[in-house]
Amino acid sequence: MNKDTDMQTDVRPVIECRNLTRTYKEGPATLTIFSDISLTVGAGETVAIVGSSGAGKTTLLNLLGGLDKPSTGDISICGEQIHRMSEARRARFRNQHLGFVYQFHHLLPEFSARENVMLACTLGGMSVREAGQKADAMLDQVGLGERLAHKPGELSGGERQRVAIARALVNEPECVLMDEPTGNLDEQTGESVQRLIEGLRDRLGIAFVVVTHDMSMARSLGRVLKLEQGRLHPLPVAS
């Protein structure tokens, strides 16, 4: 075990990355975004990834989520090598095992909060009736039980982000990947989204990987790793 960037407990690993390298070809030159990154994240663990703009945080998150493939190295999510799956299998796997939350919520503007969350279920083959029940329960958990019929344009920024979190969680994924989930929110709303993440992690045992520029949120979520000059370094725990 790599003691620097691996979890320190013996809980079941949800994410296991070994020696990840991502490069881009730029004419005759090769641009290395990061190299030789290894990382293990266990069930119910939260890992925050920080680093300056352009350090490669989103690139790393995209690899973990199967949106991009590593140049070299292995990624195992829930014991399966996501980067080696066929396109169709990967889409199914992502729907079943992973949830995604972005800085800009990417909700469909024409659909209600309920319908946006339901869509994540029906895409996976669930009946409309069951999807409706799941969406209602999940939206209730994130405190939006009274806003089911509101469209994104009729919700506040924090409420929209909570709908996006409900959508990411409704299929009960083992792992949720978040890119700047509070980046677009004021301090108070950001803190309430952070508490929501912590509550869901503790209640449901989901592993969270959260890319953020907010160091205080990173520290309070748990383990903090800094992506710097193409390497992932653990930051010491704040006293």
Ligand SMILES: Nc1ncnc2c1ncn2[C@@H]1O[C@H](COP(=O)(O)OP(=O)(O)OP(=O)(O)O)[C@@H](O)[C@H]1O
């Ligand atoms: N398709 C691509 N081709 C070439 N270079 C790319 C490509 N995609 C990303 N990059 C480069 O990879 C680097 C890392 O980008 P990335 O978006 O992962 O950074 P980041 O740490 O998430 O930054 P920010 O905090 O600003 O969002 C950047 O320098 C970017 O220009």
